[in-house]
Amino acid sequence: MDNAVDWVAVDWGTSNLRAWGIGADGSVVFEKSSPKGMGKLARDEFAPALVEVLDHLTPETGTRLDVLICGMAGAKQGWLEAPYVEAPTDLRGLFSGAVRPVVDDGRFAPAILPGVCQKAGDDNVMRGEETQLLGLAALNPDFSGLVCMPGTHSKWAQLSGTRIEHFSTAMTGEMFEVLRTNSVLRHSLTGDLDGPARAEGFAAGAADGLEHPERLLGMLFRVRAGSLLSGRQPDWCAGYLSGLLIGTEVASNRHLIGDAPVPLVGSPALCRLYQDVLGMIGADGAPQDATEIVLAGLKAARSFAA
Amino acid sequence: MDNAVDWVAVDWGTSNLRAWGIGADGSVVFEKSSPKGMGKLARDEFAPALVEVLDHLTPETGTRLDVLICGMAGAKQGWLEAPYVEAPTDLRGLFSGAVRPVVDDGRFAPAILPGVCQKAGDDNVMRGEETQLLGLAALNPDFSGLVCMPGTHSKWAQLSGTRIEHFSTAMTGEMFEVLRTNSVLRHSLTGDLDGPARAEGFAAGAADGLEHPERLLGMLFRVRAGSLLSGRQPDWCAGYLSGLLIGTEVASNRHLIGDAPVPLVGSPALCRLYQDVLGMIGADGAPQDATEIVLAGLKAARSFAA
Numbered sequence: 147m148d149n150a151v152d153w154v155a156v157d158w159g160t161s162n163l164r165a166w167g168i169g170a171d172g173s174v175v176f177e178k179s180s181p182k183g184m185g186k187l188a189r190d191e192f193a194p195a196l197v198e199v200l201d202h203l204t205p206e207t208g209t210r211l212d213v214l215i216c217g218m219a220g221a222k223q224g225w226l227e228a229p230y231v232e233a234p235t236d237l238r239g240l241f242s243g244a245v246r247p248v249v250d251d252g253r254f255a256p257a258i259l260p261g262v263c264q265k266a267g268d269d270n271v272m273r274g275e276e277t278q279l280l281g282l283a284a285l286n287p288d289f290s291g292l293v294c295m296p297g298t299h300s301k302w303a304q305l306s307g308t309r310i311e312h313f314s315t316a317m318t319g320e321m322f323e324v325l326r327t328n329s330v331l332r333h334s335l336t337g338d339l340d341g342p343a344r345a346e347g348f349a350a351g352a353a354d355g356l357e358h359p360e361r362l363l364g365m366l367f368r369v370r371a372g373s374l375l376s377g378r379q380p381d382w383c384a385g386y387l388s389g390l391l392i393g394t395e396v397a398s399n400r401h402l403i404g405d406a407p408v409p410l411v412g413s414p415a416l417c418r419l420y421q422d423v424l425g426m427i428g429a430d431g432a433p434q435d436a437t438e439i440v441l442a443g444l445k446a447a448r449s450f451a452a
Numbered sequence: 453m454d455n456a457v458d459w460v461a462v463d464w465g466t467s468n469l470r471a472w473g474i475g476a477d478g479s480v481v482f483e484k485s486s487p488k489g490m491g492k493l494a495r496d497e498f499a500p501a502l503v504e505v506l507d508h509l510t511p512e513t514g515t516r517l518d519v520l521i522c523g524m525a526g527a528k529q530g531w532l533e534a535p536y537v538e539a540p541t542d543l544r545g546l547f548s549g550a551v552r553p554v555v556d557d558g559r560f561a562p563a564i565l566p567g568v569c570q571k572a573g574d575d576n577v578m579r580g581e582e583t584q585l586l587g588l589a590a591l592n593p594d595f596s597g598l599v600c601m602p603g604t605h606s607k608w609a610q611l612s613g614t615r616i617e618h619f620s621t622a623m624t625g626e627m628f629e630v631l632r633t634n635s636v637l638r639h640s641l642t643g644d645l646d647g648p649a650r651a652e653g654f655a656a657g658a659a660d661g662l663e664h665p666e667r668l669l670g671m672l673f674r675v676r677a678g679s680l681l682s683g684r685q686p687d688w689c690a691g692y693l694s695g696l697l698i699g700t701e702v703a704s705n706r707h708l709i710g711d712a713p714v715p716l717v718g719s720p721a722l723c724r725l726y727q728d729v730l731g732m733i734g735a736d737g738a739p740q741d742a743t744e745i746v747l748a749g750l751k752a753a754r755s756f757a758a
Contacts, residue, residue: 222680230681269677299636299673315673320635328630329623330605360665361704363622363697367605371575371621374528375536391669398667 347385355393661699
């Protein structure tokens, strides 16, 4: 048995699963990952997938090891639905909304944290980001303000300490993918998308998106026209599309952006792009370590358990 | 032989082909259509597709029947590329830019009209709509102003008589299709999309799009959140998505819309939706008969031939 493991923290998203064994002193004892994300699993495959990742663990006789999970495992299509907590809400209360799926194996006692929803004519949902937001608050006790979480479905949230006041979702990452793959723009986005003209295209697209976010449906066609008329290559076109979408997203949140740096929580490459675009309007983006943040969130959620 | 046919007018789009036999007096002698649109044909299949549709015709001995074609048959991926004419331009000059593919059959002398492009940092292209615009101008000699052409790639053009001054393209129709088919929104858009709640969803989406066109990337996610949280059914969601996209498109052109009615050239169902949305901002949309318009355009292009 790995005596040092006190409990296990799990971030279970749509496309993969990451688990960290946490020692009694809060340190990370081991780290495991699996490609068995929620999107690939039927309901009865979640328990085996978790056991597979944690199979090397043996809790003390007569006890079960706590496993605290955040993310899409708690969705309606996931392992066991963890009903949303409604914003505005204090994220320190997340654990009290956790649900407890059964694992026949006998060694583990999993709990899945809820997502956060928003109603009152401004319907929205998040699952996973709420735990990152709690982690950000735990690591930065004096922080209040706007947080940007770039991704497939980017979130922009307003935090007051551990309290989430309001949030929105932009389908930016998914839009890039569906347009690249399924629209007429695919003809301009086939080949080497990461060539030397990508940065120039990105800057041009971001400038257009920042200046005219209301014209997105029209600007998108410039990708196609640019390759037909101006000989734009796939790398320029991919950069333009990416910049246009991120520029539009940032511009639509401009009224919320103040003088304080905006923490960016997401993949390092994506956070750099958002930081660049924020810089174009004179704002500061502050990329965070997303792994550190989600771990801090799971620890904080557990620490506030009743 | 059909003695009454003086020449043949053809609208050859991506998805189908329509042909009209025109008599010496300008009347329509016959009408034919074929599903053999440009998108389904290799280069060497265009001539046989045309002959198939016109096979019942026998020109007088020693002559060939003129066939005047507009649309995607002149695209780079079409039958024979008809290089774009650059806007601003007088559309009466379209015919002088026509190209002449060869048909071995010997009975037909086809000419394909060019599309129109726009450069100078505002790259854009159209193929087929330029002929409709010429038709609109021919049928309404006193008209100058904004024209809206709803569709997969909607065009908004500014006409001064037969002169096209400027135009833009909005990927509205294609966006609806790719999001419905390929994005996370598909989960909310499966089932009966034409149920009784579609009109209510459309009105709600159009209002959101008109009010905040700069927030499209965020508003889109309301489709998903609305079905997760508020029990919105697929018909409401489809209406919301359609309304949101059209509302956003109309709002992004608001600075061009004046007191005069905006002619709408497209399918009757789509034109009605645009008319409704224009009405929500106190503007008048004036649906046109698109078939009459394209025929008038082909006739006008031919009448201005050198």
